[in-house]
Amino acid sequence: MSIRFYNTITRQKEAFQPLETGKVKMYTCGPTVYDYAHIGNYRTFIFEDLLRRYLEFRGFDVNQAMNLTDVDDNTIRRSRERDISLTELTDEFKAAFHADLKTLNMQAAQNYPEATNFIPQMINMISDLETKGYTYTTPDGSVFFNIGKYEQYGKLANLNPDEMLSGGRVADDSYEKEGARDFALWKGYKAEDGDVQWESPWGKGRPGWHIECSVMSTELLGPHFDIHCGGVDNIFPHHENELAQSVCATGADFVNYWLHSEYLLVDNKKMSKSLNNFYTLRDLLDQDYPAEAIRWMLITTHYRQKLNFSVSRLEEAQKAVNRLREFYSKLKAYDGSGEEDAEDQIRVADEQFTSAMDDDLNISGGLAAIFELVRWGNRSMVEGRLSATGANDLIILIRKFDHVLGVLDMESGLNVEIDADFIESKIADRNEARANKDFTTSDAIRDELVALGVELIDTPEGTKWKMK
RNA sequence: GGCGUGGUGCCCAAGUUGGUCUAAGGGAGUGGUUUGCAAAACCAUCAUUCGCCGGUUCGAAUCCGACCCACGCCUCCA
Numbered sequence: 001m002s003i004r005f006y007n008t009i010t011r012q013k014e015a016f017q018p019l020e021t022g023k024v025k026m027y028t029c030g031p032t033v034y035d036y037a038h039i040g041n042y043r044t045f046i047f048e049d050l051l052r053r054y055l056e057f058r059g060f061d062v063n064q065a066m067n068l069t070d071v072d073d074n075t076i077r078r079s080r081e082r083d084i085s086l087t088e089l090t091d092e093f094k095a096a097f098h099a100d101l102k103t104l105n106m107q108a109a110q111n112y113p114e115a116t117n118f119i120p121q122m123i124n125m126i127s128d129l130e131t132k133g134y135t136y137t138t139p140d141g142s143v144f145f146n147i148g149k150y151e152q153y154g155k156l157a158n159l160n161p162d163e164m165l166s167g168g169r170v171a172d173d174s175y176e177k178e179g180a181r182d183f184a185l186w187k188g189y190k191a192e193d194g195d196v197q198w199e200s201p202w203g204k205g206r207p208g209w210h211i212e213c214s215v216m217s218t219e220l221l222g223p224h225f226d227i228h229c230g231g232v233d234n235i236f237p238h239h240e241n242e243l244a245q246s247v248c249a250t251g252a253d254f255v256n257y258w259l260h261s262e263y264l265l266v267d268n269k270k271m272s273k274s275l276n277n278f279y280t281l282r283d284l285l286d287q288d289y290p291a292e293a294i295r296w297m298l299i300t301t302h303y304r305q306k307l308n309f310s311v312s313r314l315e316e317a318q319k320a321v322n323r324l325r326e327f328y329s330k331l332k333a334y335d336g337s338g339e340e341d342a343e344d345q346i347r348v349a350d351e352q353f354t355s356a357m358d359d360d361l362n363i364s365g366g367l368a369a370i371f372e373l374v375r376w377g378n379r380s381m382v383e384g385r386l387s388a389t390g391a392n393d394l395i396i397l398i399r400k401f402d403h404v405l406g407v408l409d410m411e412s413g414l415n416v417e418i419d420a421d422f423i424e425s426k427i428a429d430r431n432e433a434r435a436n437k438d439f440t441t442s443d444a445i446r447d448e449l450v451a452l453g454v455e456l457i458d459t460p461e462g463t464k465w466k467m468k
Numbered sequence: 469g470g471c472g473u474g475g476u477g478c479c480c481a482a483g484u485u486g487g488u489c490u491a492a493g494g495g496a497g498u499g500g501u502u503u504g505c506a507a508a509a510c511c512a513u514c515a516u517u518c519g520c521c522g523g524u525u526c527g528a529a530u531c532c533g534a535c536c537c538a539c540g541c542c543u544c545c546a
Contacts, residue, residue: 040545160542163469264546304473316479322508356482379510382510446505
């Protein structure tokens with residue numbers, strides 16, 4: 001069986017066949033670094049992380065590039081509002097983004113290309129397009145891509161260019177382009193751009209938004225690569241335009257599989273900056289929602305399904321993570337000497353997980369396989385049937401699954417100062433009281449620690465504690 | 469107006485190239501086991517039903533038609 005992905009451009013699931021056996025080249029659209037990303041943005045990035053991790057689980061060597069847009073209307077406007085340089089602004093949010101990636105336990109991409117580091121290459125590609133006759137220049141020094149020159153335009157988004165005119169905001173556009181749907185490759189300098197400008201064959205200016213991805217993907221992955229991802233809002237116009245530019249400039253096929261993730265909703269409405277209904281990762285961590293609950297919530301609804309965000313979902317997510325974690329620590333602590341191994345269950349779970357995930361990352365099916373194994377494993381431990389070898393094999397399998405899920409070892413991201421020595425001494429006092437059957441005292445100590453957010457768990461191996 | 473997605477138990481959600489669905493899995497609830505208590509775990513229970521109506525079929529959550537509802541894209545946006 002092979003992996004199948006839903007390809008946006010053909011609107012159907014297709015067997016995944018990488019260009020080079022065993023290797024996958026993927027380009028994933030990253031953030032525009034003018035502000036903190038919200039968890040709707042992270043839904044997409046974490047989907048990309050899941051995809052990346054699953055491809056690795058299936059043995060592929062993945063080469064991923066995620067771009068950071070550090071020059072565009074938003075970054076320029078924000079830096080001027082704050083009266084700081086563009087670099088000062090974007091450096092701040094690049095750092096915040098990388099910190100968030102770590103908090104959410106996303107695997108680092110091989111490359112995080114930044115738009116401003118590729119200006120000369122962008123100018124080259126635009127010149128190339130100009131030479132080939134796909135562009136025109138306007139009096140203000142801007143260069144536009146003439147979509148009329150590219151017959152396939154609209155194929156990715158399934159839009160007919162001839163019918164797109166009506167809804168356009170032609171009047172709003174301050175550039176003097178010929179066709180309403182043409183898009184900027186290069187934007188001539190305007191006063192609002194402040195000191196953000198580069199020299200080019202067309203005069204001072206800055207790149208259009210779409211050209212950076214065409215250039216950086218080509219530079220890092222070549223003109224033709226396997227997978228390109230982003231949120232569904234990138235399909236049009238961004239990816240459509242990228243596709244047009246790349247194909248026209250390089251003559252190559254560009255991308256084989258386009259994968260797009262659906263929106264994160266709040267009260268059934270798209271989470272977005274403009275509706276002001278967004279939460280940043282920091283907002284949630286500050287409210288003590290652990291990072292692993294956020295990751296789990298974002299990862300466990302199929303990526304092409306809209307996901308309605310709510311606090312109760314975070315709480316459910318946390319419980320599911322806990323169930324998996326409890327199972328894992330029970331396995332590690334297991335000292336039973338039963339006769340039963342776990343070979344059959346492991347094989348079934350592995351097959352079920354893999355075949356579900358092979359089907360366009362059907363995470364629900366994958367989780368069902370895992371939790372069925374968890375229930376079986378718990379029971380066989382309770383009944384003492386499980387052998388030490390069986391427990392060990394289960395540990396290995398759970399770790400293997402966690403390479404995909406990435407939640408077992410996550411830090412919760414709570415900035416709580418914990419005095420471990422103090423808690424340990426309280427536990428010692430309590431156990432002394434328990435040994436003396438002085439349960440009044442032992443319960444008082446438990447309550448005292450609960451008030452501090454510390455939970456005690458009595459196990460055969462002694463008393464353990466954890467936060468919250 | 470054009471294009472598209474989704475409506476499954478109390479909540480989330482898989483299944484949607486028809487029969488193995490007498491509908492996975494997670495959460496909540498209820499009863500029980502275990503436990504000094506607590507937590508976790510385990511067992512049992514929890515949709516004759518898949519937005520609504522009609523049709524095709526021996527058989528439909530899955531196919532066809534109509535309808536209702538929600539959301540999205542066509543404009544910066546993950």
